[in-house]
Amino acid sequence: MPHAHLVKPGTRVRLKDYDTRENGGLDKEAGQARFAELNAELDALQEELHAAGTHSVLMVLQGMDTSGKDGAIRNVMTNLNPQGVRVESFKVPTDEDLAHDFLWRVHKVTPGKGIFGVFNRSHYEDVLVVRVHGLAPEPVWKARYDHINAFESLLADSGTIVLKFFLHISKDEQEQRLHEREKEVGKAWKLSAGDWRERELWDQYQEAYEDALSRCSTEVAPWYIVPADRKWFRNLAISEVLVDTLRGYRDHWRGALEDLSQAKLAELEAYRNLLKETGRQV
Ligand code: AMP
Ligand code: MG
Numbered sequence: 001m002p003h004a005h006l007v008k009p010g011t012r013v014r015l016k017d018y019d020t021r022e023n024g025g026l027d028k029e030a031g032q033a034r035f036a037e038l039n040a041e042l043d044a045l046q047e048e049l050h051a052a053g054t055h056s057v058l059m060v061l062q063g064m065d066t067s068g069k070d071g072a073i074r075n076v077m078t079n080l081n082p083q084g085v086r087v088e089s090f091k092v093p094t095d096e097d098l099a100h101d102f103l104w105r106v107h108k109v110t111p112g113k114g115i116f117g118v119f120n121r122s123h124y125e126d127v128l129v130v131r132v133h134g135l136a137p138e139p140v141w142k143a144r145y146d147h148i149n150a151f152e153s154l155l156a157d158s159g160t161i162v163l164k165f166f167l168h169i170s171k172d173e174q175e176q177r178l179h180e181r182e183k184e185v186g187k188a189w190k191l192s193a194g195d196w197r198e199r200e201l202w203d204q205y206q207e208a209y210e211d212a213l214s215r216c217s218t219e220v221a222p223w224y225i226v227p228a229d230r231k232w233f234r235n236l237a238i239s240e241v242l243v244d245t246l247r248g249y250r251d252h253w254r255g256a257l258e259d260l261s262q263a264k265l266a267e268l269e270a271y272r273n274l275l276k277e278t279g280r281q282v
Contacts (some may be wrong), residue, residue: 003022003024004165004224004227007217007225009217009218012210014210015225020173021173023230024236031232038240039239041243043081045250049084051257052114054253056110056113057115057116057160057161057246058119058155058161059165060124061122061165062165064169066169067167075231085116086117088119088120103147124148124216128208148216152220153218163241163245164222168227173229
């Protein structure tokens, strides 16, 4: 049983139905051991993704403040070859961004073939923070769900494997994590009074997330709800989905690599034959 919950396309999500503290019946030690195995496999899969160059991966991470987006990136990507990874963090849009359509800044940084791309926040902010704070009129953000689906469908048609993760924490867990940041000097740099202000809008955010997950989970770009109160479980659940999904492409990538190898060998042989025919030496 996978530990992250796939949002079936066309179903209505109610976040209250999902337990944020799930552990999948595992203790932390067993969970971490399984995670290490999956991480090793992910490393091998990424190498094949990179070498074959036929697809790209786009992993989208969303969640409330302190839900563990940074931690997930640090842990899940640990073993990957940095040359094939591209992480993009989406902050408040610049004036130039705002002078364009909301996908302009996003499309530019989507991963090219062979690249494992990670979005730390994403185009979904345009139906989350923008909606909750009324940064755009309602008809404008409401039209964006369809734009997002069309955009992600274009990416998928172009060989991008799109996987989206909502890191689901409880309001209590967030409070605890915000207090921890205050207590530990090493974590205080992450503090922001804004996080406490945003927390007051918790319910509005949950509602906005429910709509985004319900309206934008599609066959080609599914949303997964990740119980994220336990950090080790969050990491495990994410890497499991990544490995499960990428495994499905392994044969294709190996086939592409074999074709590539054959072509290179044939090229070399032709070159050697030419040398022989012309009596040249190297
Ligand atoms: P952090 O992830 O903590 O570095 O914060 C980034 C901030 O940028 C968050 O408060 C986001 O809500 C905000 N942000 C990201 N994208 C947008 C957007 N499209 N419109 C407005 N704010 C955004
Ligand atoms: Mg923050």
